[in-house]
Amino acid sequence: METGLKDRVAIVAGSSSGIGRATALAFAAEGASVALCARRQTELDRVAQEARSCFGVQTFTQAFDVSDDADVRAFVQATHARFGRIDVCVPNAGGPPAKPFLETTMEEWERAWQLNLRSAISFAHAVLPHMRWQHWGRIVTLTSYTVKQPAPELILSNTIRAGVMGLVRSLAGQFGRDGITVNNVGPGFTATDRSRSLLEQRARNRNLPLQQIQSEVEKEIPIGRMARPEEVAATIVWLASEAAASITGQTILVDGGSYRGL
Numbered sequence: 001m002e003t004g005l006k007d008r009v010a011i012v013a014g015s016s017s018g019i020g021r022a023t024a025l026a027f028a029a030e031g032a033s034v035a036l037c038a039r040r041q042t043e044l045d046r047v048a049q050e051a052r053s054c055f056g057v058q059t060f061t062q063a064f065d066v067s068d069d070a071d072v073r074a075f076v077q078a079t080h081a082r083f084g085r086i087d088v089c090v091p092n093a094g095g096p097p098a099k100p101f102l103e104t105t106m107e108e109w110e111r112a113w114q115l116n117l118r119s120a121i122s123f124a125h126a127v128l129p130h131m132r133w134q135h136w137g138r139i140v141t142l143t144s145y146t147v148k149q150p151a152p153e154l155i156l157s158n159t160i161r162a163g164v165m166g167l168v169r170s171l172a173g174q175f176g177r178d179g180i181t182v183n184n185v186g187p188g189f190t191a192t193d194r195s196r197s198l199l200e201q202r203a204r205n206r207n208l209p210l211q212q213i214q215s216e217v218e219k220e221i222p223i224g225r226m227a228r229p230e231e232v233a234a235t236i237v238w239l240a241s242e243a244a245a246s247i248t249g250q251t252i253l254v255d256g257g258s259y260r261g262l
């Protein structure tokens with residue numbers, strides 16, 4: 001499929017590892033210049049180097065915490081100054097901790113809002129003027145399949161990410177005539193550092209081996225395994241492609257069939 005992403009400029013946040021890293025490399029494979037950010041400069045530089053050496057694209061990296069609104073805006077402006085345009089933006093970061101409701105603190109609620117909702121708002125606010133001026137843009141947020149089917153131990157994520165869905169649907173309505181689409185991808189269990197630490201936590205809580213917990217999880221997934229980060233990345237790239245120009249305001253799950261609703 002011709003994605004039409006060659007020479008476009010894609011911002012991918014949280015791209016030093018996991019799904020973000022795979023997404024940055026997938027855009028690079030399409031010939032897009034990539035702007036990467038996360039908190040760890042060394043890891044970011046490693047991903048950028050991989051993108052340059054494997055795909056010959058231009059890269060830009062900056063290390064900061066995406067929950068800092070001023071840093072997000074400065075990064076978006078620096079990306080624009082570097083490449084002269086911003087075509088795609090993938091707001092992403094780690095997820096909030098898994099905890100029973102009564103064990104959560106107000107500080108954790110504040111942190112979850114800053115990390116998983118306010119950062120998406122900051123990115124959208126900073127990139128949309130550029131996209132509107134170009135009359136072309138794609139925003140693809142990354143949440144979780146639990147936006148459709150809340151998971152009991154993920155109350156912080158379940159609650160805060162519902163706000164991301166509201167943002168995506170609202171922006172899709174407001175900016176469609178500007179050639180901009182806004183969608184959301186909801187991964188299910190995907191083999192990354194994040195899922196490994198969630199499974200390790202379950203193993204500790206139940207005093208069972210990690211392998212047993214992983215088998216239990218995979219038994220519940222209709223395809224019988226976790227997704228690979230590259231499979232989630234491929235869906236994000238497709239949503240950013242020319243072929244997906246008529247898709248907006250949607251949540252696409254990449255969850256191996258884990259969501260049981262219609």
Ligand code: NAD
Nearest residue numbers: 014016017018019038065066094095144189190192194195
């Ligand atoms: P990951 O932990 O492997 O990677 C997260 C990335 O975000 C890393 O590059 C990390 O450095 C960066 N990051 C974390 N906090 C940041 C911050 N404050 N500022 C800047 N960068 C930050 O996670 P992943 O598995 O790739 O998950 C990506 C997203 O998908 C997360 O929101 C996660 O909750 C969600 N998700 C993951 C799974 C899964 O099974 N892996 C399932 C459902 C949803």
